[in-house]
Amino acid sequence: MNDVIMIVAGVSYSSKSCVISCFDSTVDLPILQIGAHASQVIKELLNEGFEVYSTFGNGNSITYLLIREEEDPPSDGILAGLVNRINTLITVFTAAGAESGTLTMIGTDFIELQGLNGDLILIPAVSILAYI
Structure with missing residues (x-):
């Protein structure tokens, strides 16, 4: 089964950066925390083998969908x-x-x-x- 993470990050006017306001995930990763800087978390997820599948923004927030595909077991x-x-x-x-x-x-x-x-x-x- 593939690992899937959806992150919604909004602009924090106090930190002047994009921070995670909510997420949903099929895996438990300590880097996924509400209030974390989205750019740092996404960088870590990319290092863990996730790929950004899609993004959507509306001016107030950005939604990221990241997927890490399961490797196929050897077949021969x-x-x-x-x-x-x-x-x-x-x-x-x-x-x-x-x-x-x-x-x-x-x-x-x-x-x-x-x-x-x-x-x-x-x-x-x-x-x-x-x-x-």
């Missing part, structure tokens, strides 16, 4: 077989040896394990020979 190759193993314990075999841990993330060309000692381990997809 060895990573596709791991999609249903998120948050489970696996052992990954590479030419360098075996690593065991909880599969925490599948990227476009890597996986992330949380090792048994708590360390995060990144393994490039091209290095994966097998997994159990």
